[in-house]
Amino acid sequence: MGCRLSELILDCRDPELLAGFWCAVLGYTVLDREEGGVEIGPPEGFGGIAPTIIFSPTREPKRGRLRLHWDVSPTDRDQDAELERLLELGATRADVGQTGEESWFVLADPEGNEFCLLRTRIRPARP
Template sequence: MACRIGELVLECRDPEALARFWCEVLDFVVLDREEGAVEIGPREGFGGPQPTIVLSHNRSPRPGRSRLHIDVSPTDRDQDAELERLLKLGARPADVGQTGEESWHVLADPEGNEFCLLRSRIAPV
């Protein structure tokens, strides 16, 4: 077996606020808090089928530098309904030069980190 992703790290100004946002988006829970970082992940914790996300405090993340990119897929609703839910949670549309013909939506979380909402649904874990 090859390596697989166990966790993703995202630099941010407010780890607690982003933890709340991403926990709602992904139905994750806070797994750990340590030295300015919050680790979130599935209820079964680290090492399961999904990676955890470590939201790491950085007082001034460098502009123009990608701190992380996440793709999410709806599990229990279609893409339009999930887009509406994400926008209500605080996501906003982001322009990265897309043509408008893509099958995904490019969004930004409350701190401007870009992520994509894919069309295809995946089974919940």
Template sequence: MASRISELVLGCRDPEALARFWCEVLDFVVLGREDDGSMEIGPREGFGGAQPTLFLSRRDRPEPGLTRLHIDVNATDRDQDAELERLLALGARPADIGQTGEESWHVLADPEGNVFCLLRRRLAPL
């Protein structure tokens, strides 16, 4: 038996705003809130299902340096171009991390600057 990813943790100043953004991007719901404003979002079936949850950990100050962990997303019901348009309309913005422009994916940043990638391959919804 192996381990598997159950949740991803993302430090942020405004968990509420990022929860709105990531819930729209991933079709997630808010699963829980902590007293300090941190939040957990995830698929409707909750923690422990086929998809990991995303824990938005409230931080008063941004952590120095680049984020060492990022999220890759794949469209489930549209092509990459249409999903890119949707993500940009939700508040994502292009991010330059030194890519060549020949990549098959798009590097984006969420509203707080956390980098994530939109991959080309379309995945079936769970």
């Protein structure tokens, strides 16, 4: 293997807001704060199985759909229960042209960044 994803960087208007949201969604913790940005990741920190996420501050608003989006899968509950949990955390339903027949839900985080909640339950990413 040549490379592995180690970090994902997302420009956003409110790094603290998104860090809190995504920590709750993924079970991550805040690993670092630097120059207005916030890095979150699994409790074991950088370099583990799952990549860390850096929320980097920008003044520019989001324009249109993201060219890259995240898919998340439930780990300890079914899709319907996870959907309710994500909505309670501040996710909103998003319409990107889906038919309604999909096996996933399209959602948006508090800044409108789209992500999908898949049906398949997977094991947590822990070593």
